[in-house]
Amino acid sequence: MSEQAERSERDDHVVLGKLTSPYGVKGWLKVYSHTGPMDGILEYSEWVLRQGSSLSRHRLLQGRRHGKGLVALLEGVDSREAAESVAGAEILLPKTELPQLEGDDYYWHQLEGLTVVTRDGAVLGRVAYLFETGANDVLVVKGDPQGEPPAIDDRERLLPFLPDEVIVEVDLAGGTMTVDWDPDF
Structure with missing residues (x-):
């Protein structure tokens, strides 16, 4: 697959989870969910599975909680061997199928890549990824003085995603996030 095709695929889909391993002998799979x-x-009701550079669509026939995790049965996966062949696949969803959010709610994938700027105009870097803690989500912002726009340094900063406290404004169309944050912290 060309680099441009891979980038387009990443831009068009969001990863919802992963099929980890077979469960039983009738094609059920254990599921790790990011949702x-x-x-x-x-x-x-339909999952796009990515294994390496190949994509396949499967209708979700059944799914349920099992212990502390999830198990699912997909159309066309009706034996342990078939389940083994798709184990390890990422579960994707076209971004167009995500429910619309209201107000100041955002999907994580919408925040990744935004340029983070302080109220005073200092560029801290770009949002690399987010992770969840017990109290709040955390933005991992990576600085790149060679980037566009150039960041003030090459530090990695962890900023709490706290709207109206740390997060002043999110401008998805402009590709920026304004924060109330001391660059020295």
Whole structure:
């Protein structure tokens, strides 16, 4: 697959989770979900599976909680051997199928790549990724003085995603996030 095709594929889909391993002998698979709540992944009736550079579509026939995790049965996966062949695949969803959010709610993928700027105009870098803690989500902002626009340094900063406290404004169209943050911290 060409680099441009891979970039387009990444731009068009969001990763919802991963098929980890077979469960039983009838094609069921254990599922690791990135959605919140965990079983929100089961609300999507069709999954796009990515294994390496290949994509395949599968209808979700059944899914349920099992212990602390999830298990699912997909159309066309009806034996342990078939389940083994798709184990390890990422579960994708076209971004166009995500529910519309209201107000100041954002999907994480919308925040990744935004340029982070302080109220005073200092460029801290770009949002590399986010992670969840017990209290709040955290932005990982990586500085790049050679980037466009250039950051003030090459530090990695962890900023709490706290709207109206740390996060002043999110401008998805402009590709920026304004924060109330001391660059020395």
